[in-house]
Amino acid sequence: MRYVLFVGLLFFFFFFQAQVDSTQIFCRAQPVSSLGILDLLAMYRQRDTLQSHGASGHVRWQINGLEVVPTDSIARKYVASLDADYPALDSLWSSYLQADVQAFAAQKDSLMQHLRTKGWSARYVQAIRNLKRQQQLKLTGRSQVLLSFHNFNLAADVGIYSRGRYLRRSPRYTLMGQEAKSLGLYWGGDFVGFPDPGHVQRFANSAALVRQYPLLAFEFEKYRDHYARIYATGRTENVQDTKELLVTLNRLKLGQICACQYALIPPQMEPLAEAAYVRADTRAGWVYIQSRGENGYYYGLGRWEISPKR
Numbered sequence: 023m024r025y026v027l028f029v030g031l032l033f034f035f036f037f038f039q040a041q042v043d044s045t046q047i048f049c050r051a052q053p054v055s056s057l058g059i060l061d062l063l064a065m066y067r068q069r070d071t072l073q074s075h076g077a078s079g080h081v082r083w084q085i086n087g088l089e090v091v092p093t094d095s096i097a098r099k100y101v102a103s104l105d106a107d108y109p110a111l112d113s114l115w116s117s118y119l120q121a122d123v124q125a126f127a128a129q130k131d132s133l134m135q136h137l138r139t140k141g142w143s144a145r146y147v148q149a150i151r152n153l154k155r156q157q158q159l160k161l162t163g164r165s166q167v168l169l170s171f172h173n174f175n176l177a178a179d180v181g182i183y184s185r186g187r188y189l190r191r192s193p194r195y196t197l198m199g200q201e202a203k204s205l206g207l208y209w210g211g212d213f214v215g216f217p218d219p220g221h222v223q224r225f226a227n228s229a230a231l232v233r234q235y236p237l238l239a240f241e242f243e244k245y246r247d248h249y250a251r252i253y254a255t256g257r258t259e260n261v262q263d264t265k266e267l268l269v270t271l272n273r274l275k276l277g278q279i280c281a282c283q284y285a286l287i288p289p290q291m292e293p294l295a296e297a298a299y300v301r302a303d304t305r306a307g308w309v310y311i312q313s314r315g316e317n318g319y320y321y322g323l324g325r326w327e328i329s330p331k332r
């Protein structure tokens with residue numbers, strides 16, 4: 023009996039693990055008895071993908087015919103992130119990330135001190151970076167990602183100089199990387215597929231950051247399509263971090279309320295004048311989402327589940 027139980031538990035464990043480690047997730051339509059402003063925000067984000075990089079403008083939120091005002095601190099941060107064309111993520115999330123931003127600053131100081139003790143001429147050429155700059159770097163091929171640790175003030179690039187000239191390549195970057203790692207930092211020279219020997223960061227990868235700071239999933243979700251494409255088209259050995267990020271984002275979403283692609287007969291409703299709005303009706307089981315400058319659509323309400331195995 024005990025043996026059967028043990029085998030059963032073991033089977034359950036592996037089955038569960040295999041399911042949860044999926045990079046695929048889908049919204050299953052089902053009755054939703056109640057929802058709140060954070061659910062509306064998540065569904066707006068779900069539909070407001072990379073195609074519309076611009077600001078959402080003022081968004082109106084409605085649940086069962088009643089206006090909802092984002093008043094709690096998390097909802098207000100999410101709204102602030104939607105509101106700006108290129109939100110300054112480092113200042114928006116600075117209090118949330120404070121412990122790690124401070125620890126990173128101390129590590130950076132130690133690293134620079136060490137390099138100067140060696141008699142090298144070195145300085146940080148870039149620390150905080152805004153989203154617009156990050157996009158430019160991505161478009162010109164100098165960065166692989168649309169959202170980087172630089173955007174959160176958790177990465178920096180070291181420049182090493184010789185007789186006043188910046189060294190693009192030098193064995194000194196490898197020595198710098200070794201020192202950075204001994205201080206607990208992660209070194210860009212170790213990146214698979216796109217090594218970046220001047221770069222140091224506080225976390226191993228985006229998945230580790232999101233595990234530590236789950237509210238940031240809201241920022242990464244914006245780029246979900248981008249990550250899914252990288253994962254689908256990249257070489258397996260180059261996309262392990264992307265896979266880990268997708269799995270981490272999915273785990274946070276399991277069981278949460280979502281907007282399903284589900285054929286619905288649109289109810290007759292007075293349109294709102296605002297450019298962007300989200301209206302949910304839990305009794306009728308739909309949500310209407312309209313982003314700025316785009317047509318609105320009705321979706322069935324549901325919850326995120328792991329894709330069925332085929």
Ligand SMILES: [Zn+2]
Nearest residue numbers: 177178179221
């Ligand atoms: Zn960098």
